[in-house]
Amino acid sequence: MASSAYRNGTVQKGTAKPISVTPTNLKSSSFKSRLHPSPGSGIRRTNPASFGAAGGNDGVPGRVRVAVRLRPRNAEELVADADFADCVELQPELKRLKLRKNNWDSDTYEFDEVLTEFASQKRVYEVVAKPVVESVLDGYNGTVMAYGQTGTGKTFTLGRLGEEDTSSRGIMVRSMEDVLADVSLETDSVCVSYLQLYMETIQDLLDPTNDNISIVEDPKTGDVSLPGATLLEIRDQQSYMELLRLGEAHRIAANTKLNTESSRSHAILMIHVKRSVVGREEDFSSETNNGSHFVKPSKPLVRKSKLVIVDLAGSERIHKSGSEGHMLEEAKSINLSLSALGKCINALAENSAHVPLRDSKLTRLLRDSFGGTARTSLIVTIGPSPRHRGETASTILFGQRAMKVENMLKIKEEFDYKSLSRRLEIQLDKLIAENERQQKVFDDEVERINLEAQNRIAEVERNFADALEKEKLKCQMEYMESVKKLEEKMLLNQQKQESNGFINDVCNGEGPGVSVAGEVAEIRKLLQNEIHMRKAAEEELNKLKSRLGQYALSGSCGDMQMSNLHKSLEDESCQKKKLEEEIVILRSQLLQLTFEADQMRRFLDRGECGNAFAGLDRHSQFKDTGNGQKAPSTTLFEQVGLQKILSLLESEDANVRIHAVKVVANLAAEEANQERIVEAGGLSSLLMLLRSFEDETVRRVAAGAIANLAMNEGNQELIMTQGGISLLSMTAADAEDPQTLRMVAGAIANLCGNDKLQMKLRSEGGIRALLGMVRCGHPDVLSQVARGIANFAKCESRASTQGVKSGRSLLIEDGALPWIVQNANNEAAPIRRHIELALCHLAQHEVNAKEMISGGALWELVRISRDCSREDIRSLARRTLSSSPTFRSEMRRLRIEL
Numbered sequence: 097m098a099s100s101a102y103r104n105g106t107v108q109k110g111t112a113k114p115i116s117v118t119p120t121n122l123k124s125s126s127f128k129s130r131l132h133p134s135p136g137s138g139i140r141r142t143n144p145a146s147f148g149a150a151g152g153n154d155g156v157p158g159r160v161r162v163a164v165r166l167r168p169r170n171a172e173e174l175v176a177d178a179d180f181a182d183c184v185e186l187q188p189e190l191k192r193l194k195l196r197k198n199n200w201d202s203d204t205y206e207f208d209e210v211l212t213e214f215a216s217q218k219r220v221y222e223v224v225a226k227p228v229v230e231s232v233l234d235g236y237n238g239t240v241m242a243y244g245q246t247g248t249g250k251t252f253t254l255g256r257l258g259e260e261d262t263s264s265r266g267i268m269v270r271s272m273e274d275v276l277a278d279v280s281l282e283t284d285s286v287c288v289s290y291l292q293l294y295m296e297t298i299q300d301l302l303d304p305t306n307d308n309i310s311i312v313e314d315p316k317t318g319d320v321s322l323p324g325a326t327l328l329e330i331r332d333q334q335s336y337m338e339l340l341r342l343g344e345a346h347r348i349a350a351n352t353k354l355n356t357e358s359s360r361s362h363a364i365l366m367i368h369v370k371r372s373v374v375g376r377e378e379d380f381s382s383e384t385n386n387g388s389h390f391v392k393p394s395k396p397l398v399r400k401s402k403l404v405i406v407d408l409a410g411s412e413r414i415h416k417s418g419s420e421g422h423m424l425e426e427a428k429s430i431n432l433s434l435s436a437l438g439k440c441i442n443a444l445a446e447n448s449a450h451v452p453l454r455d456s457k458l459t460r461l462l463r464d465s466f467g468g469t470a471r472t473s474l475i476v477t478i479g480p481s482p483r484h485r486g487e488t489a490s491t492i493l494f495g496q497r498a499m500k501v502e503n504m505l506k507i508k509e510e511f512d513y514k515s516l517s518r519r520l521e522i523q524l525d526k527l528i529a530e531n532e533r534q535q536k537v538f539d540d541e542v543e544r545i546n547l548e549a550q551n552r553i554a555e556v557e558r559n560f561a562d563a564l565e566k567e568k569l570k571c572q573m574e575y576m577e578s579v580k581k582l583e584e585k586m587l588l589n590q591q592k593q594e595s596n597g598f599i600n601d602v603c604n605g606e607g608p609g610v611s612v613a614g615e616v617a618e619i620r621k622l623l624q625n626e627i628h629m630r631k632a633a634e635e636e637l638n639k640l641k642s643r644l645g646q647y648a649l650s651g652s653c654g655d656m657q658m659s660n661l662h663k664s665l666e667d668e669s670c671q672k673k674k675l676e677e678e679i680v681i682l683r684s685q686l687l688q689l690t691f692e693a694d695q696m697r698r699f700l701d702r703g704e705c706g707n708a709f710a711g712l713d714r715h716s717q718f719k720d721t722g723n724g725q726k727a728p729s730t731t732l733f734e735q736v737g738l739q740k741i742l743s744l745l746e747s748e749d750a751n752v753r754i755h756a757v758k759v760v761a762n763l764a765a766e767e768a769n770q771e772r773i774v775e776a777g778g779l780s781s782l783l784m785l786l787r788s789f790e791d792e793t794v795r796r797v798a799a800g801a802i803a804n805l806a807m808n809e810g811n812q813e814l815i816m817t818q819g820g821i822s823l824l825s826m827t828a829a830d831a832e833d834p835q836t837l838r839m840v841a842g843a844i845a846n847l848c849g850n851d852k853l854q855m856k857l858r859s860e861g862g863i864r865a866l867l868g869m870v871r872c873g874h875p876d877v878l879s880q881v882a883r884g885i886a887n888f889a890k891c892e893s894r895a896s897t898q899g900v901k902s903g904r905s906l907l908i909e910d911g912a913l914p915w916i917v918q919n920a921n922n923e924a925a926p927i928r929r930h931i932e933l934a935l936c937h938l939a940q941h942e943v944n945a946k947e948m949i950s951g952g953a954l955w956e957l958v959r960i961s962r963d964c965s966r967e968d969i970r971s972l973a974r975r976t977l978s979s980s981p982t983f984r985s986e987m988r989r990l991r992i993e994l
């Protein structure tokens with residue numbers, strides 16, 4: 097900062113050597129602000145140029161601006177100095193002040209603004225304070241300070257409230273008016289603290305009990321703050337005025353010779369302005385551009401600036417002010433702090449390496465105002481009296497030196513995390529609300545679809561139930577109809593028999609047993625005709641043969657005739673073959689009808705439901721007609737021949753195949769036929785049908801036939817060696833029809849009862865196939881599965897007892913235990929009985945005990961031993977439990993008593 101002596105042009109000619117210090121940049125600088133008006137600003141800006149717009153936060157040089165204000169003569173001066181001229185002469189248009197040395201000589205000083213005794217308070221505000229207020233609103237710190245001899249108008253300039261005469265409002269009042277006009281109280285905030293520095297102690301003027309406030313300096317930024325001071329938010333001018341009144345009331349003043357209301361402390365008013373501003377979008381988007389759901393918020397910034405208005409206590413010459421005692425101490429303290437301020441200003445003005453900021457609290461408080469980052473405006477107040485020329489000269493020199501102090505203005509802007517967080521919260525709330533709305537729409541839609549689906553299901557169920565009911569009715573009707581027809585036929589037949597005295601083989605002595613006797617008789621008649629025709633054809637053939645022999649002998653037979661005869665012969669043979677086939681079919685049809693007639697007869701006799709394949713175990717096996725006579729099927733079997741019937745299993749005609757397999761199944765139900773069917777290759781043919789899997793009916797009937805054959809112990813091994821278990825397992829895995837599964841399960845269950853086949857059956861997947869069929873859930877199937885398991889467990893038990901087998905049960909190995917335990921108390925008696933037996937067999941072997949306990953079988957065994965309806969099973973369970981050490985010990989542990 098350069099400095100040079102300045103002499104007033106008019107004075108240059110004089111002899112005196114006035115020392116006037118003029119900053120080199122004085123000409124280029126104006127007292128007026130160069131700030132932009134903020135958009136929407138409520139105050140009229142003083143100058144459109146803006147150093148804030150230079151951008152960034154790098155700092156802009158800003159010299160301390162100094163104005164001088166002359167107080168008008170007061171009453172005392174008007175009298176006492178009546179014969180004397182003022183000690184100063186002002187040239188406001190030239191911004192100069194002449195300080196008279198004597199009548200003919202004066203020193204001239206140039207200031208940023210020269211305010212005469214006629215300058216209004218409004219003008220003083222506009223030239224001294226308004227530019228600073230605007231800077232503060234733009235985000236810079238600002239200081240307006242009044243310095244001068246006691247009684248020269250510092251408090252008048254700054255602190256006048258102007259309640260009676262608004263035109264006399266001082267800088268403090270007017271500053272707030274402009275601040276409040278410019279800020280938006282929705283987004284910005286204005287807070288005030290008001291303090292006095294009295295005898296090196298900082299007191300709170302808004303709360304006088306708070307009288308030892310400490311200064312906190314940020315070592316990094318140099319920012320000074322007073323965290324202990326009361327900080328009140330201002331929302332309107334009225335509350336601010338009350339606050340100023342309160343502060344004024346608490347300010348220490350005294351009546352001195354020079355001022356009846358002399359301030360004995362430095363008053364410091366701090367107006368904190370916090371403003372939200374919107375930053376440049378690109379700065380922020382790079383930081384937050386990681387989520388696609390958010391509407392990118394602009395960069396939120398906050399500007400925290402501070403306007404400090406300092407009304408210094410006046411400097412005084414002790415002898416003039418007449419201070420003594422405590423007031424003398426006050427005066428000394430005031431002078432000391434002002435002198436410390438002066439020293440700092442001098443050091444700064446001279447660009448000295450050391451600035452003694454820490455010499456007083458005043459200089460510590462004002463460190464940002466002089467040589468700091470604030471925009472500072474100083475008003476030096478002087479009086480006109482020549483009697484105080486010395487003090488006026490000293491004030492003027494203070495102002496001149498202050499004009500040399502260069503500050504580096506910095507915008508006080510920082511990232512506004514609070515605002516960002518608030519905005520993000522709002523955005524989040526919006527997103528949550530939107531999400532909830534969409535969720536509700538979705539839920540409503542799901543509910544609607546659900547309702548619609550339920551309605552549809554209900555409708556389908558209704559339709560289905562109706563259709564089922566109709567179908568049921570239809571079946572019942574048809575059934576009644578057919579029963580009626582059969583009864584009628586039977587009656588007719590009986591009548592015929594009685595009238596003709598003809599005794600039919602089929603219905604011999606059986607009364608109501610020949611339900612389809614008429615039909616049978618008809619077929620028999622057809623059959624007789626066929627036989628007659630065949631015999632006639634055979635006779636014809638024999639005749640032709642003998643004629644052929646005669647022709648050959650006589651030699652009169654021509655080639656032509658020979659070939660004709662050959663052809664006829666071939667035709668006859670073909671016809672014969674066809675007839676033979678038809679006879680076989682007719683016989684098998686007859687056989688089937690005879691079966692059905694028999695079933696029907698039994699049904700009518702007992703009121704039971706007939707089933708051609710009911711014989712899955714020995715107890716339900718179909719044996720004979722019940723009167724010691726051979727069954728009609730057996731008779732036909734003998735008449736037609738087993739080979740013929742079995743050959744029909746391979747017929748190309750599907751109907752014939754179905755028919756034939758039914759006949760074979762019925763034959764297989766008779767114990768007497770079982771071995772013969774197997775010997776004649778029937779088992780292979782049936783297994784082949786199972787393998788070919790051409791038709792569900794064929795497969796079901798074939799499985800039933802195999803089940804019947806498997807009742808015979810001799811056949812069981814053959815079934816195994818011919819790969820029967822694999823084929824049955826395969827069928828078990830892919831069949832869906834419960835009746836087919838029942839037949840397959842029945843066949844495997846029969847095989848399970850063979851001691852010799854245990855290992856092979858298990859290794860070829862028999863147990864797993866059996867367990868796999870429980871998926872069907874049909875009680876008939878479950879019953880067969882349970883029977884198989886019971887058979888297997890029984891064989892295992894036998895083998896273990898004989899010492900043939902050791903180790904855990906293969907049933908347990910193959911995972912049967914959970915199903916066994918689960919169904920041990922099945923409500924279907926046949927299932928329950930088989931399972932109960934199976935459990936007892938398994939439990940007889942100590943090696944199974946642990947698994948059975950952990951699988952829950954012990955509880956079932958205990959239940960069986962107590963509640964089983966069959967005495968033999970009950971006692972078997974009890975015996976088993978009491979003979980097993982493992983079960984006994986577990987029961988002891990569980991305190992179970994048999």
Ligand SMILES: Nc1ncnc2c1ncn2[C@@H]1O[C@H](COP(=O)(O)OP(=O)(O)OP(=O)(O)O)[C@@H](O)[C@H]1O
Nearest residue numbers: 167168246247248249250251252355358359409410
């Ligand atoms: N420009 C002015 N016009 C009219 N009266 C003024 C002017 N300046 C000051 N006065 C009057 O002068 C007297 C002293 O003023 P003021 O109390 O403001 O001085 P001061 O510098 O604050 O003194 P101190 O330092 O002792 O507090 C007051 O009565 C005040 O009204």
